[in-house]
Amino acid sequence: MSLTPRQLSAITLGEALTLLAGVPLGRIVFTDHALPAVRPASHVVDEGQIVVRTHDGSPVLAHDTSAVPARGRDEDTVIAYQADSVDVGDRTGWSVVITGTATLVTDPARIARYADTLPPWTAAEGGLIRLRPGIVAGYRLVS
Amino acid sequence: MSLTPRQLSAITLGEALTLLAGVPLGRIVFTDHALPAVRPASHVVDEGQIVVRTHDGSPVLAHDTSAVPARGRDEDTVIAYQADSVDVGDRTGWSVVITGTATLVTDPARIARYADTLPPWTAAEGGLIRLRPGIVAGYRLVS
Numbered sequence: 074m075s076l077t078p079r080q081l082s083a084i085t086l087g088e089a090l091t092l093l094a095g096v097p098l099g100r101i102v103f104t105d106h107a108l109p110a111v112r113p114a115s116h117v118v119d120e121g122q123i124v125v126r127t128h129d130g131s132p133v134l135a136h137d138t139s140a141v142p143a144r145g146r147d148e149d150t151v152i153a154y155q156a157d158s159v160d161v162g163d164r165t166g167w168s169v170v171i172t173g174t175a176t177l178v179t180d181p182a183r184i185a186r187y188a189d190t191l192p193p194w195t196a197a198e199g200g201l202i203r204l205r206p207g208i209v210a211g212y213r214l215v216s
Numbered sequence: 217m218s219l220t221p222r223q224l225s226a227i228t229l230g231e232a233l234t235l236l237a238g239v240p241l242g243r244i245v246f247t248d249h250a251l252p253a254v255r256p257a258s259h260v261v262d263e264g265q266i267v268v269r270t271h272d273g274s275p276v277l278a279h280d281t282s283a284v285p286a287r288g289r290d291e292d293t294v295i296a297y298q299a300d301s302v303d304v305g306d307r308t309g310w311s312v313v314i315t316g317t318a319t320l321v322t323d324p325a326r327i328a329r330y331a332d333t334l335p336p337w338t339a340a341e342g343g344l345i346r347l348r349p350g351i352v353a354g355y356r357l358v359s
């Protein structure tokens with residue numbers, strides 16, 4: 074394993090969405106009872122937004138849940154979504170974090186569409202969330 | 217790709233630390249300016265605690281940073297650390313989330329030790345953090 078320090082090279086929003094679209098898994102990051110919380114999730118990039126499905130039965134955004142929206146319970150919730158692809162041996166790869174407002178997907182037509190393109194992995198499905206990108210941060214590890 | 221729903225099987229603290237110790241990378245989850253924040257990191261499990269090194273130059277816990285400790289600026293900060301290993305084709309694997317109080321590693325002897333066992337990947341190293349496990353949540357995806 075090389076110990077040569079890597080450089081961080083920032084990536085743009087378009088590049089971030091392209092990289093994100095190329096992997097099936099990420100992690101949804103939110104606030105739960107004022108504590109930082111994170112769960113693995115799967116996603117698709119659709120019309121410039123990120124549609125995320127959680128798999129562990131814990132709703133991240135449901136109105137009757139304990140998740141505390143960062144801007145008040147009646148408004149959209151701010152969440153972050155992170156994905157990466159790293160070659161540990163080579164110490165190269167990328168990481169992307171999208172922070173933005175999220176809403177539950179409630180439209181039956183969209184729910185049906187994502188049942189095909191973004192199927193749940195478990196019976197304990199926690200919710201289908203649409204994330205509108207606000208802050209996009211990403212970098213590549215390059216030698 | 218099989219579409220058979222998987223089951224979630226909870227794992228214990230000991231099992232979680234063993235799984236975590238078996239992978240080099242995870243993600244550190246914290247609160248920054250009241251927003252959910254996440255960064256890739258590397259870690260070792262040492263004496264039952266998780267030692268985490270960030271790689272992007274943004275301090276997570278430094279006292280002069282913008283990170284907002286969940287329990288007041290002078291006390292330990294609550295963070296979460298997540299790692300997973302998932303076979304996408306098979307839809308099996310595991311995910312672990314450790315939530316607990318974190319402190320910066322400042323002892324020179326420990327810093328020197330972790331320089332060997334947990335070397336920084338980039339010149340833009342953000343900090344060496346010691347996480348005392350509080351809440352441990354983890355599951356396996358099983359068929």
